Amino acid sequence: MCLAVPGQVIEIGEDNMALVDLAGVRRKVCLDLVDGVRVQDYVLVHVGFALQRIDEEEARRARQQLEAMFALSRGEAEPS
Amino acid sequence: MKYVDEYRDPEEAQRLLEAIRPLAGEPLRIMEICGGHTHAIYRSGLDQVLPESIRFLHGPGCPVCVTPAVRIDQAIALAKRGCIVATFGDMLRVPGSHESLRQASARGADVRIVYGSLDAVEIARKNPGRDVVFLAVGFETTAPANACAILHARELDLENFSVLGSHVLVPPVLRYLLDAPGTEIDAFIGPGHVSTIVGSQDYAFLPEEYGKPVVIAGFEPLDLLEAVLLLLRQRAEGRCSVEVQYRRAVRPEGSPKARAVLEEVFELQDQDWRGIGRIPRSGLGIRPGFAPFDALSRYQPDLPQDVAEDAGEYICGAVIQGAKAPVECPAFGLGCTPEHPFGPGMVSSEGACAALFRYRQNAREARA
Numbered sequence A: 001m002c003l004a005v006p007g008q009v010i011e012i013g014e015d016n017m018a019l020v021d022l023a024g025v026r027r028k029v030c031l032d033l034v035d036g037v038r039v040q041d042y043v044l045v046h047v048g049f050a051l052q053r054i055d056e057e058e059a060r061r062a063r064q065q066l067e068a069m070f071a072l073s074r075g076e077a078e079p080s
Numbered sequence B: 001m002k003y004v005d006e007y008r009d010p011e012e013a014q015r016l017l018e019a020i021r022p023l024a025g026e027p028l029r030i031m032e033i034c035g036g037h038t039h040a041i042y043r044s045g046l047d048q049v050l051p052e053s054i055r056f057l058h059g060p061g062c063p064v065c066v067t068p069a070v071r072i073d074q075a076i077a078l079a080k081r082g083c084i085v086a087t088f089g090d091m092l093r094v095p096g097s098h099e100s101l102r103q104a105s106a107r108g109a110d111v112r113i114v115y116g117s118l119d120a121v122e123i124a125r126k127n128p129g130r131d132v133v134f135l136a137v138g139f140e141t142t143a144p145a146n147a148c149a150i151l152h153a154r155e156l157d158l159e160n161f162s163v164l165g166s167h168v169l170v171p172p173v174l175r176y177l178l179d180a181p182g183t184e185i186d187a188f189i190g191p192g193h194v195s196t197i198v199g200s201q202d203y204a205f206l207p208e209e210y211g212k213p214v215v216i217a218g219f220e221p222l223d224l225l226e227a228v229l230l231l232l233r234q235r236a237e238g239r240c241s242v243e244v245q246y247r248r249a250v251r252p253e254g255s256p257k258a259r260a261v262l263e264e265v266f267e268l269q270d271q272d273w274r275g276i277g278r279i280p281r282s283g284l285g286i287r288p289g290f291a292p293f294d295a296l297s298r299y300q301p302d303l304p305q306d307v308a309e310d311a312g313e314y315i316c317g318a319v320i321q322g323a324k325a326p327v328e329c330p331a332f333g334l335g336c337t338p339e340h341p342f343g344p345g346m347v348s349s350e351g352a353c354a355a356l357f358r359y360r361q362n363a364r365e366a367r368a
């Protein structure tokens, strides 16, 4: 029940309902719980609502940090 | 699928495991709070690939599992009065005191499965002559969506829609577990989806008051491995704090809009947890201003009354609280199965007993 899945916003209607592509399945999703969603954004969808925008920039930064951690554990880099 | 496939990369998992091993000399008992994490751990077999020093204790974070039996009884009573009961699919098999909604529906009760709360509002709009009761459960993740249903129903002037709720909160139950004597939790994996709403600040009390580190994690196998690594690094570096691994979706402040909706519709109340009992100020009740949409106030006194929860016959309570593992239960897989659950841990796929049963039957047999 607590599943939340990422999907991409295809269009946003007037009633604040969006059409979201969830791995090929299109669903109507309510945007009442989150601010600033735009077409093409990725959102996390739960029980018919967008919970949050997925932040591509943060996702990328988190990956970089993980790479740095790997480097650290291989002893190839000093902690900064 | 974007944001899923890249988190299921086996080579990346190997690199994470290699980084974890040298830090995992001393035992670490990690409670994953959320049932979604429990499910992901068993599905991906993380508990088996990690060093033995790392143990997962399954937390109480499955809202279906902790919904008190009397809510099911109340929903069945309302269906017998002629109401349409709409609810999430997971709720159908949950045993009430005498029967489940599925059994009641086989006997003619009008029970309908909805995917989301607005579907329940839609049923009410299309059936103006019938009362529609939405049996709504959830943690901070789902509660805003359920609150939104009430706001939509008010906007549509629907007089035939109400919510029979069981809404529970994460921080109070963690305090309850940590205050209990003999707690064995060293660290927490924090609930990713709850945190998209409430943010990371809600958990500051865990390191500050209890000295327990927390990493808020996503739900893919790599997310969880990285969370374990971050917890081990905190220990190795002598730190203890709240960290967010699930940064693509969790902001420190959460979602202010969703929090505002929660605040508008709900207020704090004492709450009964199945398998645990009553915990003060651990749940959300519908504010008196929305009483016409609150099934509990609307249909009193015709409903079965709330009663104190008992922990169940077997070790269900201990399992829900992470104190015992499902395999320690004599009924596990022998009588108690997802088809015929005896207790809360077996009723939802996010319950610890059900997740273990689904993914580990063969492995258990193989090891035996």
Ligand code: SF4
Residues within 6 Å of the ligand: B312, B314, B315, B316, B317, B319, B326, B329, B330, B331, B332, B333, B336, B337, B341, B342, B343, B344, B345, B346, B347, B353
């Ligand atoms: S296996 Fe069944 S009876 Fe045993 S603890 Fe889990 S839910 Fe309760």
